[in-house]
Amino acid sequence: MNILVFVNHVPDTETKVKVGADGKTIDPAGINYMLSPYDEFAVEEGLKLREKFTGEVTVASLGGDANKETLRKALAMGCNKAVLLKDASVRDSFAVARSLADFAKELSPDIILFGKQSIDYDNGQVGSLVAEILSMPSISVVVKLEINDGAIVAEREIEGGHEVVCSTLPAVVMAQKGLNQPRYPSLKGIMDAKRKVIEERAASFVESKVEVLSMRKPPAKNPGKIVGTDVSAVPELVRLLHEEAKVI
Amino acid sequence: MKIIAFAEQRNNQFKKTAFEVVRAARTIADQLGAECCALVIGGKVSSIAPQLGGYGAAKVFVVEDARLEHYSTTAFAKIVAEIAHAEAADILFFPASAMGKDFAPRVAAKLDAGLAADCTALRVENGVVIATRPVYAGKAFVEVTIRSALKLFTLRPNVFSSGTPSGSAVVGKKEVALSEADFSSAVKEIKIAGGKKDVAEADIIVSGGRGLKAPENFSMIEELASSLGAAVGASRAVVDAGWRPHDEQVGQTGKTVSPSLYIAVAISGAVQHLAGMSSSKYIVAINKDKDAPIFSVADYGIVGDAFEIVPALTAELKRVLNR
Numbered sequence: 001m002n003i004l005v006f007v008n009h010v011p012d013t014e015t016k017v018k019v020g021a022d023g024k025t026i027d028p029a030g031i032n033y034m035l036s037p038y039d040e041f042a043v044e045e046g047l048k049l050r051e052k053f054t055g056e057v058t059v060a061s062l063g064g065d066a067n068k069e070t071l072r073k074a075l076a077m078g079c080n081k082a083v084l085l086k087d088a089s090v091r092d093s094f095a096v097a098r099s100l101a102d103f104a105k106e107l108s109p110d111i112i113l114f115g116k117q118s119i120d121y122d123n124g125q126v127g128s129l130v131a132e133i134l135s136m137p138s139i140s141v142v143v144k145l146e147i148n149d150g151a152i153v154a155e156r157e158i159e160g161g162h163e164v165v166c167s168t169l170p171a172v173v174m175a176q177k178g179l180n181q182p183r184y185p186s187l188k189g190i191m192d193a194k195r196k197v198i199e200e201r202a203a204s205f206v207e208s209k210v211e212v213l214s215m216r217k218p219p220a221k222n223p224g225k226i227v228g229t230d231v232s233a234v235p236e237l238v239r240l241l242h243e244e245a246k247v248i
Numbered sequence: 249m250k251i252i253a254f255a256e257q258r259n260n261q262f263k264k265t266a267f268e269v270v271r272a273a274r275t276i277a278d279q280l281g282a283e284c285c286a287l288v289i290g291g292k293v294s295s296i297a298p299q300l301g302g303y304g305a306a307k308v309f310v311v312e313d314a315r316l317e318h319y320s321t322t323a324f325a326k327i328v329a330e331i332a333h334a335e336a337a338d339i340l341f342f343p344a345s346a347m348g349k350d351f352a353p354r355v356a357a358k359l360d361a362g363l364a365a366d367c368t369a370l371r372v373e374n375g376v377v378i379a380t381r382p383v384y385a386g387k388a389f390v391e392v393t394i395r396s397a398l399k400l401f402t403l404r405p406n407v408f409s410s411g412t413p414s415g416s417a418v419v420g421k422k423e424v425a426l427s428e429a430d431f432s433s434a435v436k437e438i439k440i441a442g443g444k445k446d447v448a449e450a451d452i453i454v455s456g457g458r459g460l461k462a463p464e465n466f467s468m469i470e471e472l473a474s475s476l477g478a479a480v481g482a483s484r485a486v487v488d489a490g491w492r493p494h495d496e497q498v499g500q501t502g503k504t505v506s507p508s509l510y511i512a513v514a515i516s517g518a519v520q521h522l523a524g525m526s527s528s529k530y531i532v533a534i535n536k537d538k539d540a541p542i543f544s545v546a547d548y549g550i551v552g553d554a555f556e557i558v559p560a561l562t563a564e565l566k567r568v569l570n571r
């Protein structure tokens with residue numbers, strides 16, 4: 001099976017966001033980056049499919065040189081090949097998706113795995129966009145995936161339950177937490193990943209359609225009220241919720 | 249100018265977000281001097297379609313086909329794209345629900361249009377729609393515009409008001425030819441988790457954390473939630489421990505929620521948890537540690553033992569609310 005996984009390199013979840021000097025993006029000073037958590041589920045699923053069907057897992061990321069760190073992590077987990085689609089400019093989902101699709105076309109994979117969303121801009125669009133551009137079926141927010149003879153039965157999370165979705169390969173699948181338990185890279189995996197060459201190529205040029213005008217922090221909250229320090233505070237809390245906040 | 253709002257239904261009942269999306273479309277249409285239309289897709293949905301008139305749709309397009317009883321990503325994307333094209337729509341609105349988020353990007357790609365996802369506010373400035381959307385799970389917000397002629401927006405459920413229903417719409421059927429190939433991914437079955445309320449849709453959420461010490465102690469949280477008609481949420485610590493299913497996880501790698509009331513019980517308030525819930529209208533924290541970071545975002549707090557306070561709170565709510 002020819003498996004392609006797209007991964008994004010994002011500020012880690014501990015990041016305290018500061019708006020940068022341009023007023024549109026975050027201040028990168030002091031930020032650590034990581035493999036976007038949902039993309040880690042996608043990598044793991046790719047590796048599991050290879051274990052079942054044999055074949056190769058290619059991992060690719062669009063971004064600047066820094067993305068190599070995330071590609072190395074995916075290699076250390078066990079991916080066969082890594083490709084950096086080089087372009088350090090800020091792009092919207094559409095511009096990312098077009099370039100990823102251009103790359104995917106060449107590879108003609110049986111399955112393309114994505115995370116359900118990048119945890120930076122929380123768009124959750126790129127996987128579905130790539131699928132449409134390549135005229136492939138897509139299944140998002142996937143928590144269970146079974147493939148037999150090219151037929152897919154997947155479960156995706158919806159409000160208050162799951163949808164069982166049927167489809168066929170080649171397809172795009174977007175991973176949600178719960179799909180699997182990502183493995184930790186082994187020491188050997190880490191050493192091998194260091195030696196592997198990450199292929200670099202220029203990402204195709206595409207213009208963004210969504211323009212960011214400004215970024216701001218949410219308004220700071222006024223310090224709340226400590227209603228009390230034991231059960232005797234309960235009636236007052238209920239009164240406040242009822243009469244002051246009017247939420248119950 | 250023309251705006252079309254996709255009105256989500258399941259089992260021939262509109263979701264609350266359907267009304268929110270139609271109302272938002274109407275509000276923007278009025279500011280732009282545009283026509284507000286709605287679109288409903290399903291197996292048999294003609295009878296519910298007129299309801300959308302009450303929320304501001306002047307016209308409702310109905311696409312009915314027995315094969316559309318269940319959702320299909322590819323078929324829904326095709327239908328909406330064809331109707332948007334045929335109607336020369338300028339703006340499309342969708343709910344940022346599991347369904348809307350799943351197929352709206354495909355509609356955008358078909359029509360070579362930009363999509364602003366999961367918007368929490370919309371405004372019009374000099375004839376241009378400007379959307380606000382949370383990024384970094386709510387640690388910041390961006391304002392965006394869309395450059396393409398056709399513009400797509402998905403709107404976060406529970407944020408836009410649906411208003412009081414009044415008015416009526418002209419309802420008309422639309423035909424879209426669908427072949428087997430248009431159903432290349434299709435839902436075959438829906439597994440409902442016991443009618444459970446989802447945190448992403450709930451108006452009130454009661455969440456529990458590791459301070460509850462054992463999974464069985466969540467019964468206390470469930471009782472409090474049921475006294476309020478609330479959904480149960482959880483911190484990642486308890487989801488990772490297997491005490492609660494991951495669809496209840498609130499936070500940066502769980503669900504981002506903005507209910508009118510969020511009650512955090514025995515949750516410390518790690519930055520990843522705060523990211524997912526700090527935009528709630530009112531936050532109540534119950535924690536025995538007065539220095540827990542959750543208090544920094546709480547409107548009301550009780551510093552104390554959850555095992556004493558939660559049952560007392562449930563009892564008091566039952567007393568007050570049943571009056």
Ligand SMILES: Cc1cc2nc3c(=O)[nH]c(=O)nc-3n(C[C@H](O)[C@H](O)[C@H](O)COP(=O)(O)OP(=O)(O)OC[C@H]3O[C@@H](n4cnc5c(N)ncnc54)[C@H](O)[C@@H]3O)c2cc1C
Pocket residue numbers: 013037456457458459460482483484485486497498499500501502503513514515516517518519520521524534535536537540552553554555
């Ligand atoms: C990549 C990554 C992503 C993450 N994503 C998320 C996410 O999406 N959502 C999320 O929630 N976390 C997330 N986390 C985890 C987060 O950092 C915290 O570890 C987690 O939120 C802690 O959960 P908790 O508050 O339940 O537990 P703890 O931090 O252990 O807090 C327990 C609290 O209970 C209180 N307590 C104890 N006993 C009692 C009692 N009897 N009565 C009252 N209070 C009591 C304690 O004072 C304490 O404040 C993520 C972490 C990483 C690294």
Ligand SMILES: Nc1ncnc2c1ncn2[C@@H]1O[C@H](COP(=O)(O)O)[C@@H](O)[C@H]1O
Pocket residue numbers: 006007008009036038039042060061062063093096100113114115116117118119121122123124125126127
């Ligand atoms: N720059 C990128 N390079 C490679 N893959 C990406 C990139 N951005 C997004 N993706 C993939 O697309 C998914 C959805 O991203 P998004 O639409 O940005 O939320 C992510 O989980 C990744 O799998």
